[in-house]
Amino acid sequence: MYGRKVKLRFLFVVLILITLILTTFLVLKSLEENVVYFQSPSEIKALSELDKKKIRVGGMVKKDSILINSNEVKFIITDFKNEINVSYTGAIPNLFEEGKGVVAEGFLKDRNFFSASKILAKHDENYMPPEVKQALGEK
Amino acid sequence: MFKLFHPNKIFQITSKAPKYVLFLFVVVLSVGLTEALILSPEDYKQSDAVRIMYVHVPAAWISLGIFSSITFLSISGFIFKNKNFFLIAKSLAPSGFVFNIIALVTGSIWGKPTWGTWxxxxxxxxxxxxxxxxxxxxxxxxxxxxxxxxxxxxxTLITILGIVNVPIIKYSVDWWNTLHQPASINILSKSSIHSSMLFPLLIMTAAFALFSLLIFLMKYNTELIKVKNKGLDRL
Structure with a gap:
């Protein structure tokens, strides 16, 4: 129904697309370490050697783990399998709370201690009015 | 089907439609903004900052949708050697770009109070x-x-290169650890956004879509005038 040229142009576009998708996939796969914004405590535990570079650790702030001492904040980041202790001095984002997501940027002292130079609160995908949250909490 | 592409006939539509679309856009936008800024509840966690989402999310959706459309149109135009497809794609692109910038800027404004970084x-x-x-x-x-x-x-080449990025945008939050939260609205499973917040979001999406349609019609109209001025009666 269509001419030969039309079919060839179609094939041409399909080939470009397949090549691009495969290339992108391979590049992203090999760069995975750099594409992720943060590592979880379990991934830190599994590190074969400690990095001297600045890294980011993310997870949940463990319940009842926040200790505020003058202007130093200490808390524990957990992914419910492994934990890491974080100490931090500086401004805290409004949404930083126990039981909520957090990303800390800084340096590893060892596999259990992390010294953060910046803290970001991670927001989750749940959006609801306060009344609904309360109702959910009472259940 | 290709009869429809007769520029004189399309021109009749594109020269008259914008004023109706503009009217509809103003109505839907007023409803949407009233819902989003006044009637909808504040979020339990981020309180009023949630209202930025009613601009951010629709803008992001539409910029992705328009890029996918211009890719489809460009590839079709390339394969079937149809100039009209390219003109439609060209007329769609500006509003997609504007919404992309809006999504980035509003995201940044939202990021500062919630995440703690721009x-x-x-x-x-x-x-x-x-x-x-x-x-x-x-x-x-x-x-x-x-x-x-x-x-x-x-x-065409630029859109083909760019379209590979579109699924990466969509699934980036699922594939890797990102600061950005995963999608709240899922077609197949339950959405994690309360219905009182979903409603204004959908209205704002409709309003932005109408805005894109309006800009598209005006741009496309100009393209058709250019074609007519060249003295061509068909594309």
């Missing part, structure tokens, strides 16, 4: 910035090449 090089945000760069390349290439043949080929 900008993060995480996968979602970076891939969205790359989309904006592809939009910019697309728009610029229409201006720098004189020969139509060349423009058609170059813009």
């Amino acid at each position: 900008w993060a090089w995480d996968a979602r945000i970076t891939s969205m910035l790359i989309l904006a760069l592809f939009y910019a390349m697309y728009l610029i290439s229409w201006r720098i090449y004189e020969s139509e043949e060349k423009v058609f080929k170059i813009t």
Whole structure:
């Protein structure tokens, strides 16, 4: 129904697309370490050697783990399998709370201690009015 | 079907439709903004900052949708050697670019009070910035090449390169650890956004879609006038 040229142009576009998708996939796969914004405590535990570079650790702030001492904040980041202790001095984002997501940027002292130079609160995908949250909490 | 592409007939529509679309846009936008800024509840966690989402999310959706459309149109135009597809794609692109920028800027404004930073090089945000760069390349290439043949080929290539990025934007939050939260609205499973917040979001999406349609009709109208001025009665 269509001419030969039309079919060839179609094939041409399909080939470009397949090549691009495969290339992108391979590049992203090999760069995975750099594409992720943060590592979880379990991934830190599994590190074969400690990095001297600045890294980011993310997870949940463990319940009842926040200790505020003058202007130093200490808390524990957990992914419910492994934990890491974080100490931090500086401004805290409004949404930083126990039981909520957090990303800390800084340096590893060892596999259990992390010294953060910046803290970001991670927001989750749940959006609801306060009344609904309360109702959910009472259940 | 190709009879429909007779420019005189389309011209009749594109020259009259904008005023009706503009009226509809103003109505839907007023309803949407009233819902989003006044009637909808504040979020339990981020309180009023949630209202930025009613602009941010629709803008991001529409910029992705328009990029996918211009890719489809450019590839179709390239395969079937149809100039009209390219003109439609060209007329769609500006509003997609504008919404892309709006999504980035509102995201940044939202990020400061919630995350504690204006900008993060995480996968979602970076891939969205790359989309904006592809939009910019697309728009610029229409201006720098004189020969139509060349423009058609170059813009098609740019959209093909750019479209690979679109699924990366969509799934970046699922594939990798990102600062950006995963999607709240899922077609197949239950959405994690309360219905009182979903409603204004959908109205705002409709309003932005109407805005894109309005800009598209005006741009496309101009393109048709250019075609007519060249004394061609068909595309």
